[in-house]
Amino acid sequence: MSTTHSTAATATSSPQTGGPAAAADLLPSVPLLALDRQYAVLRADIQAAITRVCDSGKFVLGPDVTDLEAELARMLDVPHAISCASGSDALLLALMALDVGPGDEVILPSYTFFATASAVTRLGATPIFADIDPHTYLIDPQDVAKKISKRTKALVPVHLFGRTADMDALLPIARSAGLPIVEDTAQSILSTWHGRCTGAIGDVGCFSFYPTKNLGGMGDGGFLTTTRDDIAQKLKLLRVHGMEPRYYHQVIGINSRLDSIQAAVLQVKLPHLDAWTTARQVNAARYGEIFAAAGLAGHVTVPSDEPRGRHVWNQYIVRIAGGHRDALRAHLQKCGVGTEIYYPVPLHMQKCFEHLGWRKGDLPHTEQAAEETLALPIFPELSAAEQRTVVGRIAEFFQAAPAAVPAPAQTPPRRTDETLRTDAPEQPAQSPHVVRRFVGRADDVRC
Numbered sequence: 001m002s003t004t005h006s007t008a009a010t011a012t013s014s015p016q017t018g019g020p021a022a023a024a025d026l027l028p029s030v031p032l033l034a035l036d037r038q039y040a041v042l043r044a045d046i047q048a049a050i051t052r053v054c055d056s057g058k059f060v061l062g063p064d065v066t067d068l069e070a071e072l073a074r075m076l077d078v079p080h081a082i083s084c085a086s087g088s089d090a091l092l093l094a095l096m097a098l099d100v101g102p103g104d105e106v107i108l109p110s111y112t113f114f115a116t117a118s119a120v121t122r123l124g125a126t127p128i129f130a131d132i133d134p135h136t137y138l139i140d141p142q143d144v145a146k147k148i149s150k151r152t153k154a155l156v157p158v159h160l161f162g163r164t165a166d167m168d169a170l171l172p173i174a175r176s177a178g179l180p181i182v183e184d185t186a187q188s189i190l191s192t193w194h195g196r197c198t199g200a201i202g203d204v205g206c207f208s209f210y211p212t213k214n215l216g217g218m219g220d221g222g223f224l225t226t227t228r229d230d231i232a233q234k235l236k237l238l239r240v241h242g243m244e245p246r247y248y249h250q251v252i253g254i255n256s257r258l259d260s261i262q263a264a265v266l267q268v269k270l271p272h273l274d275a276w277t278t279a280r281q282v283n284a285a286r287y288g289e290i291f292a293a294a295g296l297a298g299h300v301t302v303p304s305d306e307p308r309g310r311h312v313w314n315q316y317i318v319r320i321a322g323g324h325r326d327a328l329r330a331h332l333q334k335c336g337v338g339t340e341i342y343y344p345v346p347l348h349m350q351k352c353f354e355h356l357g358w359r360k361g362d363l364p365h366t367e368q369a370a371e372e373t374l375a376l377p378i379f380p381e382l383s384a385a386e387q388r389t390v391v392g393r394i395a396e397f398f399q400a401a402p403a404a405v406p407a408p409a410q411t412p413p414r415r416t417d418e419t420l421r422t423d424a425p426e427q428p429a430q431s432p433h434v435v436r437r438f439v440g441r442a443d444d445v446r447c
């Protein structure tokens, strides 16, 4: 390993070059997410919207929800946008609409939030976990192809962290096997693939309005998108107990309706989404520059941008080599820098799925990512000084006494990918991300 601790030390002292903050300029804290900054700008509009709904006395579904659905459909350029109570319910409803049930298998990544898999098991079907591409952390299409069986009923790629899964590879696999694709778009609103929005590429898209998402409500919420009229009709029925007309039940559905207050708040936020997304892209590009200047390439692998579509950076995930991830996180926490681990235990290793029989080693890239990745602050209002502080604190950690920071060569050698191997020759710093700016209002965007 040729990158030394002193390389990082040199970089910390030259913030003028666009590198990390020098010791004297480090800020006392940087939050992982600061929703209060967004709220400060929108407070008056949000409060007025909530008051209007309270005055209307219409709290569930209703005109606010219908208007929001129409706006979302227009923005994502998809014929149907159907709201529901959460992203978890969106996944459940999508699989219900595709008649997934006992005896069926659904292929999905293990490296995702729990809801992707629990939607499958709640219907009595079996999740079949596929490994990820170690560069993108997204489902590996080759592993998906290997795992298709006679029982496979659907594929669920997750556009994790805001980056689109490799749909060039997944679509032909699904088509030749005659399988529908349910896109887990919970983290990827406004992300694209060759100009099409995620959620409008496969058969159904499942979005979340959870507050930490790029378009977050003030509580739970979600929506589905589809280009298929048959699925749209089923979804509208399934979210209201299969009821049509009132008190006549055509199928057994669930209660998964969006509140009018959420819809009103989301309508205030929607016109800002494109600008917030661009701010996330700018922040990602800036991290690329600061990390490159910091000379941390031997310790920290920064995420790459996606040339085939718009990466919307719901999370900025770095990989920490040498088994230092947890110690680095503890150091950052002590310095007031917020971070998170998405996700520390892959789904195939979760206690609740023990009965499925998966073992450690079954999905090596997934397991390694769970041990090595760390999410850094990336929210739109994050300042350059805060980003320099984040990288400055990371550099500070790697400048620590060698005894406290064991050599990166201790990383388990199971990875086969040369560019990510810590015993491979030092890689040049990754070039800064290309920021594709989407100019105009959110509703102008053909995404």
Ligand SMILES: Cc1ncc(COP(=O)(O)O)c(C=O)c1O
Pocket: 086, 087, 088, 089, 112, 113, 115, 116, 158, 160, 184, 186, 187, 207, 208, 209, 210, 220, 221, 222
């Ligand atoms: C990838 C993924 N899928 C599904 C969900 C579920 O969404 P919700 O929290 O709105 O139920 C989330 C939300 O955290 C998610 O990140």
